[in-house]
Amino acid sequence: MNPTLHAARLGFARGWMEFKHQVTSAQDIGFVVITTAAFVVVLYFQRDATLPGTDLSLAAATLPGLLGLMIPINALMGAVGTLAVEREDGTLLRAKALPQGMVGYLVGKVVVLSISTLASLVVLLVAGLFLVPELAGTGVGGWLTIAWITVLGLLSALPLGAVIGAVAGSPQAAGGLVMLTVGGLTAISGVFYPITALAGWLQGLAHVFPLYWLGLGMRSALLPDSAAAAEIGGSWRPVETTLVLAAWAVAGLVLAPPILRRMARRESGSLMEQRRHRAMQRIG
Incomplete structure (x- = not known):
């Protein structure tokens, strides 16, 4: 079997095992x-x-934004926090020592x-079925839009x-950078x-980043067509979304592997011990 494919398969298994452990760990899932x-x-x-002047419930108008925001909060912060912590505790160093270990490690984290x-x-969508009556009227096209978004x-x-987790100097710095980025x-x-x-x-600045388009895509799936009048150009703009x-996804998939490989090559026991020592000093 191809070594890379074998490592990826092991990574899938590892990711599933980590998720099951996460579900049973109060600290991990908190x-x-x-x-x-x-x-x-x-x-x-x-x-x-x-909403004033409409029959649309405020919960129905808020739900798409919450769905769009939850993706970067969970995925971005999870990736940054996990990678930054596991650089300090030696997990990344142990993965590096295995044949194709970084491939399996990254697949597992994804x-x-x-x-x-x-x-x-x-969970949020199930709660929405009880709290947002309009959600029950979402058609197949709406659910498919939610899936691809x-x-x-x-x-x-x-x-x-x-990438942020790889270049950050510590878990604290990584977490602070992500909080500022997501908040802004x-x-x-x-x-x-x-x-x-x-x-x-x-508006132009927001158009550069994925969060605006995530919210727009979720609104196009869950809100009535008439709500598009409040959007720029009066359209949901599915093609632009x-x-x-896709451009952000491609850019990330192209840039992340070489940055992570470079970071992994620089990892060593002495660097890990230095970071651990600094962490102990912060705690002390």
């Missing part, structure tokens, strides 16, 4: 559970309110983070998270309000 629960609570308190993100989206969102977020993009990407309310240059998310 962030995902708290984030998903917070989003469900938001929907619960909005279930009886409607699998476990994708499954956990998908599980969070499913989710796949493109994962492909655009996971490689970017791997959330503020300008119109996931919870029409982006047309922002200044023109901020696909192209931008």
